[in-house]
Amino acid sequence: MKAIKNTRLQLVSVCLLSLAWLAVACQPGGYGLNTEVAGSGIDSGIPTDDPEASYGKTALGVKNFLQIYESMWTATKLEQYSGLPRSNATFNAIRNFYTSNKATLPSNNEVSSFSSSQMLAVTNLSWEFCDRIGELTAVRTQFFAGTSFVDISNNTTHQPSALLGTPAKRSEMVTVMLNQLWGEEVVQSPGRTSAESELNDLTLDLMTGAAASAQATRDILKGVCTAALSSAAVNLF
Amino acid sequence: MGSRNLPKNLKLSLSLSIGLVAATFIMGAAKLHAQNADSIRHQEQASRLYQRLTGVLPSRPALEEMTSLIAAGNVPGASFRAMEDLNFYKVTLYNMFSAYSNVTENSDTPLSDYTALVVGLIYNNQNFDRVLYGDILYTSNDATMTYNLSFNNPSDPANPTILPVNRAGAFFPLVRDAQPDLDFNRSIVGKVRPLFRLANPANGADIRYDDNVHFSDLQSLNDWPALLEERQQSLVYSHLRTDGQVSAEDISGILTTRQTASEFFNMGTNRRAFRFASKTFLCRDMEQLHDSSAPDLRVRQDVDRSPGGDSRAFQAKCSGCHSGMDAFAGAFSFFDFNDGRMTYNRNALNNPNNKQFRQANIFPDGYRLTNNSWMNFWNRGPNLALGWRTPQVGGSIESGVGARSLGALLASTEAFGNCMAEKTFKRICFRPPTPNESTELAALARQFENGWTSFSSENASNPYNMRALFAKVSDMCF
Numbered sequence: 001m002k003a004i005k006n007t008r009l010q011l012v013s014v015c016l017l018s019l020a021w022l023a024v025a026c027q028p029g030g031y032g033l034n035t036e037v038a039g040s041g042i043d044s045g046i047p048t049d050d051p052e053a054s055y056g057k058t059a060l061g062v063k064n065f066l067q068i069y070e071s072m073w074t075a076t077k078l079e080q081y082s083g084l085p086r087s088n089a090t091f092n093a094i095r096n097f098y099t100s101n102k103a104t105l106p107s108n109n110e111v112s113s114f115s116s117s118q119m120l121a122v123t124n125l126s127w128e129f130c131d132r133i134g135e136l137t138a139v140r141t142q143f144f145a146g147t148s149f150v151d152i153s154n155n156t157t158h159q160p161s162a163l164l165g166t167p168a169k170r171s172e173m174v175t176v177m178l179n180q181l182w183g184e185e186v187v188q189s190p191g192r193t194s195a196e197s198e199l200n201d202l203t204l205d206l207m208t209g210a211a212a213s214a215q216a217t218r219d220i221l222k223g224v225c226t227a228a229l230s231s232a233a234v235n236l237f
Numbered sequence: 238m239g240s241r242n243l244p245k246n247l248k249l250s251l252s253l254s255i256g257l258v259a260a261t262f263i264m265g266a267a268k269l270h271a272q273n274a275d276s277i278r279h280q281e282q283a284s285r286l287y288q289r290l291t292g293v294l295p296s297r298p299a300l301e302e303m304t305s306l307i308a309a310g311n312v313p314g315a316s317f318r319a320m321e322d323l324n325f326y327k328v329t330l331y332n333m334f335s336a337y338s339n340v341t342e343n344s345d346t347p348l349s350d351y352t353a354l355v356v357g358l359i360y361n362n363q364n365f366d367r368v369l370y371g372d373i374l375y376t377s378n379d380a381t382m383t384y385n386l387s388f389n390n391p392s393d394p395a396n397p398t399i400l401p402v403n404r405a406g407a408f409f410p411l412v413r414d415a416q417p418d419l420d421f422n423r424s425i426v427g428k429v430r431p432l433f434r435l436a437n438p439a440n441g442a443d444i445r446y447d448d449n450v451h452f453s454d455l456q457s458l459n460d461w462p463a464l465l466e467e468r469q470q471s472l473v474y475s476h477l478r479t480d481g482q483v484s485a486e487d488i489s490g491i492l493t494t495r496q497t498a499s500e501f502f503n504m505g506t507n508r509r510a511f512r513f514a515s516k517t518f519l520c521r522d523m524e525q526l527h528d529s530s531a532p533d534l535r536v537r538q539d540v541d542r543s544p545g546g547d548s549r550a551f552q553a554k555c556s557g558c559h560s561g562m563d564a565f566a567g568a569f570s571f572f573d574f575n576d577g578r579m580t581y582n583r584n585a586l587n588n589p590n591n592k593q594f595r596q597a598n599i600f601p602d603g604y605r606l607t608n609n610s611w612m613n614f615w616n617r618g619p620n621l622a623l624g625w626r627t628p629q630v631g632g633s634i635e636s637g638v639g640a641r642s643l644g645a646l647l648a649s650t651e652a653f654g655n656c657m658a659e660k661t662f663k664r665i666c667f668r669p670p671t672p673n674e675s676t677e678l679a680a681l682a683r684q685f686e687n688g689w690t691s692f693s694s695e696n697a698s699n700p701y702n703m704r705a706l707f708a709k710v711s712d713m714c715f
Contacts, residue, residue, distance in 0.1 A: 057714060060667070066292065070324060183300060
């Protein structure tokens with residue numbers, strides 16, 4: 001239990017960092033003419049004395065409770081991979097968490113009112129989704145199809161050092177995770193490269209002091225998944 | 238022969254050639270870099286646009302197609318591609334209009350006949366102005382309903398008996414079993430319980446529309462927007478018990494749905510229905526409509542003419558809203574909400590204890606409702622800016638009878654088109670429009686009223702097509 005709490009703490013830090021990183025990346029100037037992300041018209045660095053400063057630009061937004069929830073179902077493909085509807089008891093924890101904590105998620109798209117407690121709620125909701133990815137063999141089979149992360153049941157051959165012991169293995173896991181949760185890109189963007197690097201570092205951090213068991217490996221996967229799923233790439237737009 | 242022996246002009250030529258090759262290489266690399274930067278930018282735009290429209294991340298094929306369309310400068314085309322995703326309807330539109338369907342403006346409300354009607358109209362490429370006056374209601378299609386199920390033996394739900402409801406010569410499969418608490422109907426996976434409930438099996442006439450289970454069930458199905466089927470509101474209501482049957486002159490789209498009744502006809506004086514219709518579809522609350530110059534001859538008896546003993550306060554403040562609002566709200570005179578049902582009684586005003594006559598003693602000489610007529614006192618003065626026009630479906634700018642003619646009038650104003658364009662802009666761009674964009678949006682609203690023929694391939698060229706409006710507005714900030 002304590003290990004899970006520590007993992008969550010680390011994840012929150014990583015998520016906040018990734019959020020800050022993406023917010024910086026989305027500042028005006030990042031997207032060129034007519035497409036760049038402007039401020040909300042009230043905040044941001046856009047001069048307030050020019051009423052046309054935001055002309056043709058879109059402002060940055062945070063997804064609201066429903067958009068976050070639906071994004072996570074879509075990104076994790078839990079229904080598709082498990083063959084079960086979201087109303088199935090297998091997903092009770094997700095539905096119950098969402099229903100009980102809906103009010104703590106963002107209620108609108110105003111990024112200026114996005115708070116740290118909302119970020120925490122997003123992270124916790126992500127954990128519920130990622131827990132299902134880690135624990136349901138049917139989901140893992142398709143989520144990690146063609147990799148060695150499909151079967152994580154043997155405490156010797158599937159412990160963290162065995163499955164994630166090499167940079168190549170860690171990189172493979174992170175790549176699959178991002179392709180599944182953020183979607184495959186048509187062109188590799190700098191943001192993706194940097195996220196891969198951060199998630200690789202997170203994997204190493206989570207491996208430090210982890211138990212030599214298959215459960216520990218699954219927990220690490222869930223941790224990396226939570227960081228990716230609760231990140232700005234999924235929840236800011 | 239060493240290079241030192243080469244003629245000078247050959248050396249020069251070689252140097253120039255090498256320089257040229259190097260320059261070409263550098264320029265090529267720079268061009269490649271620029272192309273790559275453009276590709277990344279288009280991809281980011283495509284991903285962001287997709288998420289704005291649907292609320293969820295794009296699939297790889299959708300991202301590829303939209304990236305190409307955006308690179309070709311076809312942002313509306315990319316928007317239409319995104320809108321193929323059902324999440325546009327069940328996340329974005331549902332969420333957007335849920336907030337308008339209740340008094341507290343809470344967007345976390347279950348699917349109702351209000352939101353289903355909005356989504357149904359947009360999904361089926363209908364003229365969206367019908368939302369305020371159409372004889373329409375969207376429910377689940379017949380195939381998805383557990384309709385007409387009754388149980389000879391309630392402990393044996395696997396063997397239901399078909400109980401056909403055949404009224405007015407038309408098979409009308411909207412009634413469910415008498416006992417709503419028994420969840421047998423739900424035992425059929427992927428089905429939803431019908432709209433109506435047979436409240437008293439011994440009396441086939443006691444068919445009620447007194448809960449929201451039909452739409453709650455429907456929302457539990459992932460593809461619910463695709464399951465919506467247009468019904469004729471008047472025909473649907475004709476199956477209800479007498480006090481639920483609404484006259485044709487009062488059938489008016491969203492204004493006469495059960496959800497509207499539960500939120501805006503429930504208690505009070507029915508003025509709320511006009512206020513929220515104006516707020517949602519004209520983007521103007523009472524403060525923006527305030528006009529003290531309008532005649533106060535329709536201001537009702539429950540409004541104090543000298544609040545705090547000062548008649549100037551009535552003239553300067555109260556009258557500014559009540560003059561116009563009370564005159565319009567007469568259209569809803571026969572509506573109420575009781576026992577979970579929208580009720581309609583054409584004799585309601587014969588009852589001196591009618592809810593709209595409460596506190597009549599405050600100013601007995603004030604206007605007392607006598608029928609469901611309405612008058613427009615805001616078609617002059619500052620509210621002329623709403624752009625009043627005679628409704629195409631008939632009626633008058635000045636006055637009318639019933640909610641339908643009022644809905645048609647509101648939907649035909651310029652303010653309706655402007656409001657939809659502005660709401661769409663804020664939903665896509667996440668900011669208010671700049672002054673120049675406001676001018677452009679107003680022009681776009683006029684085109685919205687007529688439709689864009691260029692969108693015929695998207696089946697979205699008809700007037701008041703909301704999908705087309707979303708596509709055009711996306712082009713303004715993406």
